Amino acid sequence: MSGARPDLPRWADIGLIPLVNVLLAFIVAGLVVVVIGESPLEAVQVMLSGALGSGEGLGYTLYYATNFIFTGLAVAIAFHAGLFNIGGEGQAYIGGLGVGLLLLGLDHSLSWPILLPLAVVAALLFGAAWAFIPAWLQAYRGSHIVITTIMFNFLASSLMVYLLVNVLNEHGATSPESRNIAATAQLPFISDILGGFGIKMAHTPLNLSILIAVLACVFVWIYVWHTPWGYELRTVGQSERAAVYAGVKPRRVILVTLCISGALAGLVGVNEIMGVQHRLLLNFNAGYGFTGIAVALMGRNHPLGVVLAAILFGILTQGGAELSFEMPNIDRNMVTVIQGLVILFSGALAHLSRPWLEALFALLSRRRPSLKEA
Amino acid sequence: MDPELLLRTLAAALRLSTPLILCAMAGLLSERSGIVDIGLEGKMLAAAFAAASMAAVTGSAWLALLCGIVIATLMALLHGYACITQRGNQVVSGVAINLLASGLTVVLGSYWFQQGGQTPMLTDLGRFRPLELPGVTLLNGVPILGAIYRDLVSGYSLIVYVALIAVPATHWLVNKTRFGLRLRAVGEYPQAVDTAGVSVTWLRYRAVLLCGLLTGIAGTYVSIAQNAGFSRDMTAGQGFIALAAMIFGKWRPYPALGACLLFGLLDAVSIRLQGVRIAGIGEVPVQLIQALPYALTVLLLAGFIGKAVAPKASGIPYVKER
Numbered sequence: 179m180s181g182a183r184p185d186l187p188r189w190a191d192i193g194l195i196p197l198v199n200v201l202l203a204f205i206v207a208g209l210v211v212v213v214i215g216e217s218p219l220e221a222v223q224v225m226l227s228g229a230l231g232s233g234e235g236l237g238y239t240l241y242y243a244t245n246f247i248f249t250g251l252a253v254a255i256a257f258h259a260g261l262f263n264i265g266g267e268g269q270a271y272i273g274g275l276g277v278g279l280l281l282l283g284l285d286h287s288l289s290w291p292i293l294l295p296l297a298v299v300a301a302l303l304f305g306a307a308w309a310f311i312p313a314w315l316q317a318y319r320g321s322h323i324v325i326t327t328i329m330f331n332f333l334a335s336s337l338m339v340y341l342l343v344n345v346l347n348e349h350g351a352t353s354p355e356s357r358n359i360a361a362t363a364q365l366p367f368i369s370d371i372l373g374g375f376g377i378k379m380a381h382t383p384l385n386l387s388i389l390i391a392v393l394a395c396v397f398v399w400i401y402v403w404h405t406p407w408g409y410e411l412r413t414v415g416q417s418e419r420a421a422v423y424a425g426v427k428p429r430r431v432i433l434v435t436l437c438i439s440g441a442l443a444g445l446v447g448v449n450e451i452m453g454v455q456h457r458l459l460l461n462f463n464a465g466y467g468f469t470g471i472a473v474a475l476m477g478r479n480h481p482l483g484v485v486l487a488a489i490l491f492g493i494l495t496q497g498g499a500e501l502s503f504e505m506p507n508i509d510r511n512m513v514t515v516i517q518g519l520v521i522l523f524s525g526a527l528a529h530l531s532r533p534w535l536e537a538l539f540a541l542l543s544r545r546r547p548s549l550k551e552a
Numbered sequence: 553m554d555p556e557l558l559l560r561t562l563a564a565a566l567r568l569s570t571p572l573i574l575c576a577m578a579g580l581l582s583e584r585s586g587i588v589d590i591g592l593e594g595k596m597l598a599a600a601f602a603a604a605s606m607a608a609v610t611g612s613a614w615l616a617l618l619c620g621i622v623i624a625t626l627m628a629l630l631h632g633y634a635c636i637t638q639r640g641n642q643v644v645s646g647v648a649i650n651l652l653a654s655g656l657t658v659v660l661g662s663y664w665f666q667q668g669g670q671t672p673m674l675t676d677l678g679r680f681r682p683l684e685l686p687g688v689t690l691l692n693g694v695p696i697l698g699a700i701y702r703d704l705v706s707g708y709s710l711i712v713y714v715a716l717i718a719v720p721a722t723h724w725l726v727n728k729t730r731f732g733l734r735l736r737a738v739g740e741y742p743q744a745v746d747t748a749g750v751s752v753t754w755l756r757y758r759a760v761l762l763c764g765l766l767t768g769i770a771g772t773y774v775s776i777a778q779n780a781g782f783s784r785d786m787t788a789g790q791g792f793i794a795l796a797a798m799i800f801g802k803w804r805p806y807p808a809l810g811a812c813l814l815f816g817l818l819d820a821v822s823i824r825l826q827g828v829r830i831a832g833i834g835e836v837p838v839q840l841i842q843a844l845p846y847a848l849t850v851l852l853l854a855g856f857i858g859k860a861v862a863p864k865a866s867g868i869p870y871v872k873e874r
Contacts, residue, residue: 210656214663262643264590311850321853322862324590324643325799328792329846336843344837471647509662509669511784514655518648526634526645 186532186539196478196524198531203519210515214507221501221508228500229493235500237369237382243485243492244384244449245270247391249470250488251398252443254479258402259435260415265312265327266443267467268334269305273444275338276304277451278458282346282356285363290452293363297452298390298445305444306437308334313436317429323436331467338460346458356458365453385453387445394442395481401438411435443467465514472517475524491517559703561820566704566712567778569816571596571770571787573715575794576801576808577722578766583803584726585759586739586865587635588642591627591649592767593791599624599771601657604671604782605664607678607775616678616776621768627653628764629757636756639869650791658784669784671775680709680777709777711769718766723805735759739863742870752870767791796849802860815845 186195208218229239249266256263263269280300284293312326342354365386369379402408413421414431421428450462469491476490477483491513498513523530575592582589603620607613627649634645658669665671685706691698726732734755738745742752774790775782793815801808822841829835852860 210659214659262641264643264647315850315854319854321850321855321860324588325795326850326853328590329796329850332789332792332846333843333850336839336846340837340839343839468647468651471644472651475644507663509659511655511658511669514651515659516655518651518653518655521644521651522630522634522648526640526642526648527638528640529638 186536190535190539192478195528195531195535196476198535199523199528200476200520202531203516203523206519206523207512207516210512211508216505216507221505224501224504225493225497228504229497232380234380234382235496237380237384238496238499239489239492240388241383241385241449241454241492242495243488244388244391245446245466246469246473246488246491247485248394248445248449249443249466250473250477250484251394251470251481252439253470253474254477254481254484255398255402255411255442256435256439257474257479258415259411259431260418261316261432261436261439262324263309263327263436263439263443264324264471265309265330265440265467266470267463267465268327268331269308269440269443270446270463270466271331271334271338272308272447273301273305273441274447274451274462275341275458276300276444277447278346278356281359281363281452282458285360289362290365294365294386294448294452297448301444301447302441303444304447306441308444309436309440310433313433313440316436317432342458342460354460358457359452363452364456365448367453383454385449387449387453390445390448394445395485398442399481407431407434443470469517472520472524476520555699556703559699561824562817563704563707564823565813565817565820567708567816568819569812570708570712570715571774571778571790572794572797572812572815573809574711574718574766574770574773575791576798576812577718577805578763578770579795579798580722580801580803580805580808581726581735581759581766582763583798583866584739584863585735585756586742586863586868586870587632587756587760587763588646588867589631589760589763590643590646590792590795591631591653592763592794593787593789594646594650594653595624595627595764595767596771596774596791597650597657597785597787598627598653599768600775600786601653601661601671601771601782603772604674604775605661607674608665608672608781611675611678613678613680613776617680617769617772620772620775621765624768624771625761625764628760628767632757632760635869636753636760639871642867642869654785657782661782661784671782674776674780678776679780680711680773682707682709683713709773711773711777714769715773719805719809726805731755731758736863738870739865742865746870746872752872756870770794793845796845799860799862800849800852803863818842818844 211218211221229235249270252266252269253263277297277300280297281293308330312323312330315321315326316323339354346356347354348357367381368384369381372379402411410421410426410431413424413426414428418428446463446466451458455462473484473487473491477487494513494516498510501508501512502510575596579589579592599620602623603616606619607616631645631649634640635642661669661671688702688706691701726735734745734750738752738755745755746752774787779786794812797811797815798808800811818841822838825836826838827835
C-alpha cells in the first residue's frame with residue numbers, strides 16, 4: 179500500500195475517499211441491475227424494507243452481521259500487521275468444529291450458561307490452531323501467508339467432509355450431519371429472551387452471540403490501539419525493519435497476530451453451531467470468510483468501521499434474499515457481485531478517485547483566497 | 553491392475569489435468585512478470601460461463617472459445633489495470649475477481665436462461681468432442697502399442713492437445729526469447745528493465761494478457777469440452793489447485809506440468825476409489841486423496857520438499873523513480 183499523500187485534507191482522506199469508493203461499487207452494481215432490466219432504485223427499496231422494515235428482517239440482518247463482524251475483525255487485525263489472512267473461511271469452519279465437538283461431548287451434562295464460555299474458548303482455540311501453521315510458516319519459513327491460508331481453506335473443507343461423512347454423523351444416517359445438541363445446551367435466541375420480558379419479536383436466528391461480537395470489537399480496539407502488543411503489531415505493519423530497530427521481534431508478532439486473527443474468525447462457530455444450527459453440518463461457514471475481507475476493507479480496519487460495514491453486508495445479504503423473492507430476475511448471488519465490487523473499489527482500486535478529488539480540492543483551495551481578496 | 557483400467561485412469565488423469573495445465577501456465581507467465589494472480593479461478597469460471605452461454609445461443613464451439621477468451625482477457629485486463637496502472641494490492645484484486653466471477657455468472661445466467669444459474673445442456677454441436685487421431689484403426693491390431701495409442705494418445709478433445717503444446721510453448725517463450733528474458737527480469741528486478749529503457753508497464757500488461765488467453769481456454773474446456781454446459785461454481789477450486797501446481801513446479805513450466813499431472817492423477821484415482829474397499833486397508837478416505845495437492849503444496853512451501861522461491865518482485869507494484 180502506498181503511503182498517505184498530503185494533498186487532501188484529513189477528513190477527505192478518512193471519510194470522503196472510502197465513501198466515494200463504496201459509492202462507485204454500488205453504481206456499478208446498479209448498472210448490473212439495469213442490464214437485467216430491473217430498476218436499481220426499486221431494488222434498493224426492496225432490499226432496505228426486506229432487511230430493516232420488519233422485526234424479522236432486522237433479526238436476520240443482525241444475525242448475518244454477527245458473522246461478518248467476526249470475520250471482518252479477523253481480516254482487519256491481520257491487515258494492521260501488514261498481513262493478509264485470506265483463511266477466515268477455514269478458520270471459521272474449524273472454530274465451528276471445536277464448538278461442535280465440545281457441545282456433542284458435554285451437552286447432556288452441562289447447560290448453556292456454563293457451556294458458553296467453554297464454547298467461546300473452544301472456538302478461539304480451534305480457530306487459532308488452524309491459523310497457527312500458516313502463521314508459523316510465514317514467520318519462520320518465509321512461505322507466503324496468502325497461499326498457505328488458501329491451501330488451509332481447502333484442507334479444512336476436506337477435513338470437515340471426512341469427519342462428517344465417516345466419524346461424526348449419526349449412526350446409520352446417510353446425511354453428513356452430527357446429531358442435534360440438547361436443547362439445554364443451545365444459546366437462547368434474542369427473540370426468546372425478549373419474549374421473557376414480554377416484548378414480542380418474530381423468531382429469527384439472532385442469538386446471544388451478537389454480544390460476543392460486540393465484546394470482540396472492544397477487544398480488538400483495546401488490543402490494537404491501547405496495549406504495547408498492539409503498538410508492536412502496528413509497528414511491524416508499518417515497517418518490519420524499523421520494528422527490529424525498535425526492539426520488536428516481528429516473527430513473534432506475526433505469529434501472535436495471525437493466531438488472534440484465526441481465533442476471531444473461529445467465533446463464527448459459536449454463532450452458527452451453538453446459536454443457530456445446533457448440530458455440525460457441511461458449509462455452515464459459506465462465504466463468511468471472504469465477506470470478512472470486504473467488511474474489513476470497507477470499514478478501513480477499524481472496529482467501528484467493521485461494525486458499520488458488517489451491518490451493511492447484513493442488510494445486503496438479508497435484503498438480497500428478499501430481493502430474489504420480489505424480483506425473481508435478480509438472483510441472490512447479486513450480493514456476491516456487490517462484495518466483489520466493494521473489494522475491487524475499496525481495495526485494489528482504492529486510489530482510483532484520488533487524482534480527481536485532489537484536482538477538485540486544488541481547484542477549491544485556489545478559489546477560496548481569491549474570494550477573500552475580493 | 554487390469555491394463556485396460558490403468559490406461560483409462562491415466563487418460564482420465566490427463567483430461568482432469570488439462571484445465572490445471574492451462575491455468576498453471578497462465579499463472580506462471582503472470583507471476584514471472586511480477587503480478588501475483590490468485591484470480592485464476594475467477595477468470596476460468598467467467599470464461600466457462602461465457603463459452604457455455606455462447607455455445608448455447610449459437611451452437612458454435614469456436615465462437616464459444618472466442619467468447620471465453622475475450623471475457624477472461626477482459627478480467628485479466630481489469631486485474632492488470634488495478635495492479636499495474638493503479639498499483640493496487642494484487643491479492644485484493646484477485647479476491648475481487650474471484651467473487652465477481654462467482655456472483656456475476658450466476659446472476660446473469662439465471663436471468664438469461666432461467667435455470668437457476670445453469671446454462672442449457674449442449675448437444676455435440678456446440679462442444680469440443682474427443683478427436684480420433686489418424687491411424688487408430690490401423691494400429692488397433694498391434695498388441696499393447698495399439699491400445700496405448702487408442703486410449704492414451706488419441707481420443708481427447710482438441711483443447712487437451714492445446715494444453716500439452718502450451719507447456720513447451722511457455723518454456724520457449726520464457727526461457728528462449730528476448731521477451732521471456734525481459735519478462736523474467738521484470739519479475740525479479742524491474743528497476744533494471746526500466747533502466748534499460750524497456751517499459752515495465754507494457755511488459756507486465758502483455759504477461760497479464762497471455763494469462764487471460766490461457767485461462768480463457770481453460771474455462772472453455774471445463775464448460776464445453778469436459779462438461780456439456782455451465783453450472784454454478786463449476787471450476788470448484790481448480791484455479792487454486794493450478795496455483796498450487798505452479799508453486800509446486802517452482803514457477804517453471806515442465807515441473808509445473810508434472811505437478812498438474814500428479815494432481816490430475818490423484819483426482820482420477822480418488823474418483824476411481826470412491827467406495828472401493830482395498831484388502832488390508834479398508835475403504836480409502838477419498839477426502840484424504842483430494843486434500844493431498846494442498847497438503848503437498850504446504851509441505852513444499854514449508855521447505856520440506858526442496859525450496860520454492862517466488863520471483864523476487866512478485867506482488868510489489870512498480871513505482872518509477874522520478
